[in-house]
Amino acid sequence: MPANQTEEPIDARVRRRLRQLRLELGLTLQQVAERASIDVSTLSRLEAGRRRLALDHVPALAAALGVSTDELLSAAPTLDPRIRAPSxxxxxxxxxxxxxxxxxxxxxxxxxxxxxxxxxxxxxxxxxxxxxxxxxxxxxxxxxxxxxxxxxxxxxxxxxxxxxxxxxxxxxxxxxxxxxxxxxxxxxxxxx
CATH class of the missing domain: 2.60.120.10 (Jelly Rolls)
Structure with missing residues (x-):
């Protein structure tokens, strides 16, 4: 990484991963909020960056998305851009x-x-x-x-x-x- 760039802040990375994983799973904000036992408006504000991510949200959100806490906190893996699904x-x-x-x-x-x-x-x-x-x-x-x-x-x-x-x-x-x-x-x- 070039010296003039800083690593993405963890709260921004988690917000991005949260939205990415939710969309990949085809889940609505309401579905994830219910699974994580948080208010849907809170989840919406978390994803949009209008509310600060609290540490106690992370385990519940990871469980709601069916991933580990580490997966939610980590950067998204680089995906092979090729589509290889069978016909x-x-x-x-x-x-x-x-x-x-x-x-x-x-x-x-x-x-x-x-x-x-x-x-x-x-x-x-x-x-x-x-x-x-x-x-x-x-x-x-x-x-x-x-x-x-x-x-x-x-x-x-x-x-x-x-x-x-x-x-x-x-x-x-x-x-x-x-x-x-x-x-x-x-x-x-x-x-x-």
Whole structure:
């Protein structure tokens, strides 16, 4: 470390780690506060640096996050930036994760290969909470969206609320696309 830089203060490091670990686990402030038996406004102020971290908070917060006190107090480990999660194949689609769990705000990106076998939509079309974003890289995708029957060509993107009945599949060959889903859409598309 250069001589003109000082090490990060421990309270700043713990605040940063606290938020990082909470987001990686997909936990809300309320969930962590309940687990740590502290008020949610106190936790919010601790994360934001508007309240000084007391030593008696550290063990309860570490336990709430399922980590040791040392892990909460230490600097975050340097992560390999490569995403190495396995693909999943189901319902005529193979999906490769392009993001990790955590700080993507609950959004997760996938590269998706839709096989030519995925041509017949379910009845009724599914609906769920959230939004879907799809970008077609190759092939022609059929998108049923409410009463609309759309053909999405390579280079075209679609965004829609998933409260609208929807389904996507292949038209005349496999379709390669990028999809971004919130937690509800991810759950739905990974378990169709």
């Amino acid at each position: 999943r194949t189901f319902a005529g689609m193979t999906m490769w994760p392009l993001t990790r769990r955590g700080p993507a705000g609950g959004l997760h990106a996938y590269k998706i290969l839709v096989s030519t076998d995925r041509r017949i939509p379910p009845d009724p079309l599914p609906v769920h909470e959230g939004h879907d974003w799809l970008y077609v890289l190759d092939g022609r995708m059929r998108l049923l969206l409410g009463t609309e029957d759309l053909t999405i060509e390579p280079g075209e993107a679609v965004e829609f609320t998933t409260w609208t009945p929807h389904w996507f599949g292949a038209i005349d060959g496999p379709v390669e696309l990028i999809g971004i889903f919130g937690p509800d859409g991810e759950q739905m598309h990974l378990h169709e």
